[in-house]
């Protein structure tokens with residue numbers, strides 16, 4: 173799947189991921205009205221609204237971008253009906269030939285990680301039947317439990333030719349509380365980055381490893397160091413846009429080949445219609461506003477090369 177991601181980034185000339193993080197307050201009224209008319213003001217109604225909203229954004233942007241990143245928390249908050257919307261979104265994005273990065277941030281003791289890996293990236297056998305479950309192409313993983321927690325994911329990725337993005341230096345303001353702690357003269361995020369490179373050594377695509385990393389756009393100096401620590405790992409870069417990350421600091425996240433990083437924007441794209449810049453589209457044309465925001469983001473990111 174890393175090969176497909178690289179190929180699609182080259183084809184679209186867009187090292188960009190659209191984050192599908194729907195909140196009820198983002199969804200235009202015409203969508204919620206229709207969903208509630210059919211299913212009532214129920215969790216099933218919300219599920220339908222989340223799905224229709226995402227479908228509109230995917231339809232308006234899929235030809236411009238290589239990948240989407242649905243954030244599972246936004247669906248889980250509505251229980252099983254929310255997860256139904258997550259599942260429909262993943263399947264539809266794949267039908268549109270997009271690479272799907274499940275932002276699920278899993279990781280636990282080995283046996284539990286194995287179950288998470290099966291659920292998100294693998295297959296389960298029930299008697300004579302085999303089922304793919306959420307079936308994302310990549311999953312985000314938390315490395316706090318160490319190798320025991322990561323190895324089951326790596327094993328499933330090997331088997332299924334899928335991929336991981338492991339949290340190395342996150343974009344949030346307090347990420348330094350633990351991640352920047354100095355250990356034997358080096359910050360923890362560097363130790364984790366080095367380990368990501370090792371975890372990925374035996375599971376290589378053509379040029380990049382199946383094992384990538386998450387490094388926030390909000391810490392460009394650290395991005396520069398981490399690029400060198402893990403040269404074969406793709407870096408998923410959240411924090412651009414709504415969290416204040418800008419294109420200026422992002423060049424060092426890329427390798428000399430112009431590849432190696434993919435920048436995420438969620439709120440900046442999916443509720444573009446609420447920004448002054450895109451207000452002319454109006455709520456009813458929210459998806460057209462998202463398309464224009466993607467076009468602008470691609471131009472902005474490509475301006476650094």
Ligand SMILES: O=c1ccn([C@@H]2O[C@H](COP(=O)(O)O)[C@@H](O)[C@H]2O)c(=O)[nH]1
Pocket residue numbers: 191193243275341342343344386387388410411412413414415436437438439440
């Ligand atoms: O370090 C991290 C890791 C993950 N995220 C996730 O990315 C998106 C960002 O959303 P925006 O609306 O573009 O700010 C969201 O799903 C986060 O959970 C992150 O921001 N930082």
